[in-house]
Amino acid sequence: MxxxxxxxxxxxxxxxxxxxxxxxxxxxxxxxxxxxxDNTDMVAGQRLAQCSPRYAYWENDEAVFLAMEMPGVNEKSLEIDLQGNTLSVSGVMDDFLPEGFNKDCRVGSCGRKYARQFSLGDGLNHDEIKAVMKDGLLRLTLPKIKTTASRRIEVQGD
Structure with a gap:
């Protein structure tokens, strides 16, 4: 008891x-x-919950590959900005209501806004970044700057 x-x-x-x-x-x-x-925005009369998308990255000698989960976002509602060494990614979930339904949302959030920033290193080629959005997964390829191989320089005396 x-x-x-x-x-x-x-x-x-x-x-x-x-x-x-x-x-x-x-x-x-x-x-x-x-x-x-403070984690909500008013967009088109709807309240959107903002969250940071999950991501994973891989690196090899030629590039860094970054994948972010953004379900419900298509390439038209996606924004990718690069200012200096800061890469900003944001996107808004598409309207998923069938025709004839009211967009006025009474319970929970009506949609979702994804946003995340990354600080990039100096060894990446910012002009060659490629982005592909497919099946709710954003794939970014950030190529590295090709460096010349180091070599030994012979020093000669007088």
Whole structure:
């Protein structure tokens, strides 16, 4: 019997209580219940949850290959920017509703926005980067700058 009385406290999380207080205060002042969350954007009247896509990379002598999971994103809604040595990738999930359904979303997030940045090293050829989007997987090939082989220089005396 003792364990039954303690059990409700096992799953208690104080952050949930703070979240509920914040939501109630926002409703009281007439604000949106999600207005204090910094991980959302308003795009085309819909609230999109932003997340960082999962990625993996491989490297060989010629290039770095980067793969990122971005389900629901097509090549038209994908943006890849390179500024200096910072590669920024972002994309918005396509509208998946069939015709005749209202886009007004009442529960959960209506869509998803992916965003991630990478710091690139100096040994990559920024002009030759290639990107392919297929089946929700973005594949980036970042070729390395070809360096000349080192050689030994003979020193001659007078």
């Amino acid at each position: 003792f364990w039954q009385s303690i059990r409700p406290f096992r799953n208690w999380n104080p952050w949930n209580d703070l979240e509920q207080i914040s939501t109630r205060l926002n409703r009281l002042i007439g604000g949106d219940e999600d207005m204090d969350k």
